[in-house]
Amino acid sequence: MSSNALNTRTKILNATWKLMEERRGVGVRMSDIAKAAGISRQAVYLHFSTRVDLLGATTKYVDEINGLDERLKVVTQAKSGFDALMAYVDVWGNYLPEIHGIAGALLAVRETDEAAKAAWDDCMSCHQSGCHDIVKALQSEGRLAANWTDSSATEMMWVLLSFQTWEQLTVECGWSNAQYITWMKSILVQTFVS
Amino acid sequence: MSSNALNTRTKILNATWKLMEERRGVGVRMSDIAKAAGISRQAVYLHFSTRVDLLGATTKYVDEINGLDERLKVVTQAKSGFDALMAYVDVWGNYLPEIHGIAGALLAVRETDEAAKAAWDDCMSCHQSGCHDIVKALQSEGRLAANWTDSSATEMMWVLLSFQTWEQLTVECGWSNAQYITWMKSILVQTFVS
DNA sequence: CCGTCAATTGACACAGTGTCAAGTTACGCA
DNA sequence: TGCGTAACTTGACACTGTGTCAATTGACGG
Numbered sequence: 519m520s521s522n523a524l525n526t527r528t529k530i531l532n533a534t535w536k537l538m539e540e541r542r543g544v545g546v547r548m549s550d551i552a553k554a555a556g557i558s559r560q561a562v563y564l565h566f567s568t569r570v571d572l573l574g575a576t577t578k579y580v581d582e583i584n585g586l587d588e589r590l591k592v593v594t595q596a597k598s599g600f601d602a603l604m605a606y607v608d609v610w611g612n613y614l615p616e617i618h619g620i621a622g623a624l625l626a627v628r629e630t631d632e633a634a635k636a637a638w639d640d641c642m643s644c645h646q647s648g649c650h651d652i653v654k655a656l657q658s659e660g661r662l663a664a665n666w667t668d669s670s671a672t673e674m675m676w677v678l679l680s681f682q683t684w685e686q687l688t689v690e691c692g693w694s695n696a697q698y699i700t701w702m703k704s705i706l707v708q709t710f711v712s
Numbered sequence: 713m714s715s716n717a718l719n720t721r722t723k724i725l726n727a728t729w730k731l732m733e734e735r736r737g738v739g740v741r742m743s744d745i746a747k748a749a750g751i752s753r754q755a756v757y758l759h760f761s762t763r764v765d766l767l768g769a770t771t772k773y774v775d776e777i778n779g780l781d782e783r784l785k786v787v788t789q790a791k792s793g794f795d796a797l798m799a800y801v802d803v804w805g806n807y808l809p810e811i812h813g814i815a816g817a818l819l820a821v822r823e824t825d826e827a828a829k830a831a832w833d834d835c836m837s838c839h840q841s842g843c844h845d846i847v848k849a850l851q852s853e854g855r856l857a858a859n860w861t862d863s864s865a866t867e868m869m870w871v872l873l874s875f876q877t878w879e880q881l882t883v884e885c886g887w888s889n890a891q892y893i894t895w896m897k898s899i900l901v902q903t904f905v906s
Numbered sequence: 907c908c909g910t911c912a913a914t915t916g917a918c919a920c921a922g923t924g925t926c927a928a929g930t931t932a933c934g935c936a
Numbered sequence: 937t938g939c940g941t942a943a944c945t946t947g948a949c950a951c952t953g954t955g956t957c958a959a960t961t962g963a964c965g966g
Contacts (some may be wrong), residue, residue: 741923
């Protein structure tokens, strides 16, 4: 039945998620996922036509489970652009480590895979519009630092808060997530708030 | 003879470089490289034992041809930390587009390939020590902005000037390289110089 | 008890990397 | 002039991982 099918589907998604996080998205094969889900390799293909399809579905699944939308409500409820910025860094900075593996995998195949690119861009445009909201709020309060235009500020903020930047600072430089959030808040305020 | 061997080797390196830049490192196969170099696929293996070996050698080759060391002399000759920072952004910012393809390819396989990781880390540690020199200069002049420690400033500067950040701003946000350099100078001064 | 749907099993095609062995070409040197 | 060697070619093959296909099993509901 549908519930049974859903169970297997969910099993696959969970297995994919788990393996992606464990191995940071590197060298996770369809057969590994099948084994982890306790089913045959071919059964995976009954639910997801390609590896990229599975990757995209897992991304959406992880988003749902983690409830990014729910968490971002704190940001929209902020009283000022400054508060929104602080809240955003908190939410986003705590969200990134949870999607580390799957995001890394998506990022890696996005160059060659249309579906992966789509899943990634989807997530990124959401993130970018979050940054844009903050910039607009700062601007309307007259607190956006001089020299920045609406779009250049949004884009620079988006890049500063990108997955890649987070990954470099935490994984390659060894910063703790708390450090990341602290320093990032500091540099963002210094840069964008007057 | 050796000169002939060198010629073939150079042909391969040039072909690899060219293809990597053309396709931004995506989908460049050994057979493509061989064809572009005008030799058989197997001949490539006579000079480079694996794909990663070739990638690493091409990186070194590109570095030599481009003469990064030479260009960085301008930085070491700067009179102040501030001048060094400005010069560094100029040199590095004009260097990045020239290594776009090969750097992207290296970055992509570095997770799975030890040799690629080594080649990348080599380049990165050079870049990081460049940042460190600037931070030290600023610090000795008493012009390093408050709150930053020696290492946190170096690391943050390194990340701001990373290939990934450059790629996001130029490729994904569509900034021109001149824009990148201008804005990057602005944010770096604002952040690190008091 | 039959039909259906999920899942299994095992085989296969395909692409790309890397290996191997045998044959060819070119060039320096006796 | 011809020999030997090193570079290169040719064609075959093993291996891994993805995706496909067909035949079969097993469970559950009508």
